[in-house]
Amino acid sequence: MKTFYAATHLEHSPKEEFEQGRAAPTVEIPERVEQVKRRLEERKIGPLLKPKAFGDEAILRIHDSDFVRFLTGAYPKWREKYWNDDADAVPSVWPARGLREMRDGDIEKQLGSYCFDTATPIGKGTWSAAREAVNIALSAAEAVHSGERAAFALARPPGHHASGDVYGGYCYLNNVAIAAQWLRDQGRRPAILDVDYHHGNGTQAIFYRRDDVLFASIHADPAFAYPHYLGYADEKGEGAGEEKNINFPLPRKTAWPEYSHALDRALKAVKDFGTDILLVSLGLDTFEGDPICRFKITTEDYLRMGEIIGRAGLPSVFVFEGGYNIEHLGVNTVNVLEGFLEV
Numbered sequence: 001m002k003t004f005y006a007a008t009h010l011e012h013s014p015k016e017e018f019e020q021g022r023a024a025p026t027v028e029i030p031e032r033v034e035q036v037k038r039r040l041e042e043r044k045i046g047p048l049l050k051p052k053a054f055g056d057e058a059i060l061r062i063h064d065s066d067f068v069r070f071l072t073g074a075y076p077k078w079r080e081k082y083w084n085d086d087a088d089a090v091p092s093v094w095p096a097r098g099l100r101e102m103r104d105g106d107i108e109k110q111l112g113s114y115c116f117d118t119a120t121p122i123g124k125g126t127w128s129a130a131r132e133a134v135n136i137a138l139s140a141a142e143a144v145h146s147g148e149r150a151a152f153a154l155a156r157p158p159g160h161h162a163s164g165d166v167y168g169g170y171c172y173l174n175n176v177a178i179a180a181q182w183l184r185d186q187g188r189r190p191a192i193l194d195v196d197y198h199h200g201n202g203t204q205a206i207f208y209r210r211d212d213v214l215f216a217s218i219h220a221d222p223a224f225a226y227p228h229y230l231g232y233a234d235e236k237g238e239g240a241g242e243e244k245n246i247n248f249p250l251p252r253k254t255a256w257p258e259y260s261h262a263l264d265r266a267l268k269a270v271k272d273f274g275t276d277i278l279l280v281s282l283g284l285d286t287f288e289g290d291p292i293c294r295f296k297i298t299t300e301d302y303l304r305m306g307e308i309i310g311r312a313g314l315p316s317v318f319v320f321e322g323g324y325n326i327e328h329l330g331v332n333t334v335n336v337l338e339g340f341l342e343v
C-alpha cells in the first residue's frame, strides 16, 4: 500500500492548549506521525511517497475563500499585534448570543469568529503543514482513483473537526472532505467512514445537505465527549442529504464487541449507498491506552477493524486523524492497514 508523507508537518509544533480551564502541553505533536512512519517502514507496508502539489481549487470546493485567506495570514497578523510575545494564536473571546459576529478586522475578532475552541493554536508553521496535509490526502485519493486498491494519507494536522468556515479540535482544513469532493468531481460516488473516537463534526457539517457523499461516523457519545455540540444519533442529514448522515454515538468504555457491531452497520450503510470508493477518517484514539479518550479498543482489535473494512471490497483511501498514545500509535495504525491488506 502506498503511503503519502511529507516532513512539512514537523513545522507545526504547538506548545500548549487550554483544556479543563488550564494550559496544558498539547497531545497533537509531530512525534505522532513520525511513530507511524517508523512502523510503516519496519513492516514494509509499501513505498513512502512525497505528495503531489495540488492547486487551491480543490480546497475552495470545500472551504470559504475568506476562511482560507484568514488561515493563511492569521499568524503574521497575530505577531504584528503581539510582537513581543512568541505564544501561538488562540482565541479568547467569541461572538456568542447577543454579540455581533465580525469576521474582519482585529485578529482577536477573527480568531473568535473562525475557531470554536482553545485547543487549536496557530503557530508559525501551522498553515504550511495544514496546506501540505491536503496535498497528502489528495495524492492518496488520486492513487486510488487511478486504480490502486488502497492508499494511506499520513496527514497532519488532522482535519475532520474543520467545517467550511470554522476550525477547531486540532484541525484547520478538512483533508478527508477535500479528498472526497475531489473524487466526486472525478465522477466517483464516495462515502466517508469516520472511526476516530471523536465525532467528525466538520465533515458532517460540510456534507449535511448533500445526497452525493455519505457520511457515517462511529464515536464517543457527544453527551459526554468532545465536540459536545454535534454527533447525536438524530442528526440524519437535511433536505437532499436526508438519511445520508449516520451517527453511531457509543458509551464510555465501549469495547470491541459493541464497536464491531456499529462498524458492521456503518459499512452496510456504505454499501447500500452504492459507494464506489471509500474514505476512512482513521483516528486511533479509540485505543484503550489513549491518554484523552475512554474506549477499550485493543491493538489486536485494530487488525480486525482493518479486515472488516477490507471485506467491504471497496477501493479505500485511509486518511490519518487522531490518536495520542505515542507508544502504541504506530502499531495500532499499521495494524488497521495490515488487517485490510490480509483480506
Ligand SMILES: [Zn+2]
Pocket: 196, 197, 198, 283, 285, 321, 322, 323
Ligand atoms: Zn479524535
